[in-house]
Amino acid sequence: MLISNYKSFISKFVKNGYKFIFFDELNKSKSNQVILRHDIDLDIDLAYEMAIIENSMGIKSTYFFLLSNNSYNLISDKNKKLLIKIRELGHKISLHFDMMIYDNILEGFRREQEIFNQIFNEKINIVSIHRPKKDFLKSPDNFFNIPNSYEKEYMNNISYFADSGGSFRYGNPLNSNAFKNNQNIQLVIHPAWWMINGNSVNEIVEDVIKNKSEKIRSHFEKSIKTYNPNS
Template sequence: MDYTYRSYDALLGHIRACGRTICAFRDIGNAESFVVLRHDVDYSVVKAREMAERECHLGVRSTYFLLLTSPYYNLLAADNLRAARDIIGMGHEIGLHYDTDFFSAMDHDAQCRRVVDLARFLAESLGTEVTSIAQHNPSETAVRLCVPEYVDAYGDRFFREIAYVSDSRRLFGTLDLYGFFRTHARSQLLIHPLWWHDSEQSRWQSFTAIRDGIVQDVESRLTRMNASMEADELKLRR
């Protein structure tokens, strides 16, 4: 299976053909057979919106976990706020993606309080309810937080009591992805928008697309700032 949008659309169609309800964390309810669909937005909210649009067109709703501490995007920048609100407007759920590296010096209880603070800030910033959380890169740290106020994507209910599969590192943990969904009546599917494109792209090509987008955005901002400064300079010389 490749990482094209055509293949992604086909995968969602297969999951439905297996009789599984595809849903966001907030929408599971009492479903007996489901795939809770989740996206960790590590690199680009605008790229995530692209995937959200495809899902909306297919009648699929999922959960998009956004970082407030990403080194690659500022969620509070106008373009990213617009993209996040567009995702909400399509009917998708927004959750908090949190990175414990940013508050590793705190004790466990203080870290849990920080997660609550971040989730509330995210909700206020986007004007939406935030009820779900997901830790960033849990395999790279021994820190595990228990924040009972929120649905946790890595809690036992969604990580140990049901099946789980992810495209982390652009590598699914099974050679037969279609068979996985035929076999498991209840599962969580984690998809990173970063990897998926109209045509097949390598891992490095996906990364360079993010890099180029960041560079273009910075250059555009600096160009506008420089033009403004030059205009002020001309006024002083007159």
């Protein structure tokens, strides 16, 4: 996909009268609301680029970041500054929690919540779950000490669309009856599928890997004086 495609995609919601809201702003008595959610699994730079675009279009969204992962270092100086910039652009930042890596899920969440709040001077009031367990999805309400994006409040009587894996598995929301009838929508967008020009998921992921490799090489060049990749 292309950046221009994302702008066109979002603009159709705006033209259809949709208002972009945060999770805690949802009013079930109203229609034409879209909760725009971004689960950041691969790259924070792409999230920042998307945040700039959304700000220029006058919309807001919630960005969820992994604290425990092998794709990026959330608390590096550079990435911390990017998250703060995303927040300054009018968006919300919060935790994308991976429950699969913990034996004690609630204790793991408590620790990550505390770390995130402390580092970013934040008090998060919503969490998105990375790879949620099936048992969790059967009864997600009030699982944590704050709401999560899979609770009935955000899934029942509200249409859910996600581009997980690089495509909308349940159909393009723009072609849905929910969109045509101005029903409330929770829309999950992963920046990598839209901010990188590729004809397939493989091409996009390979491009992400290439960019990360170049950044790591540049970091090593600056950190290790005896390292010369051109020798």
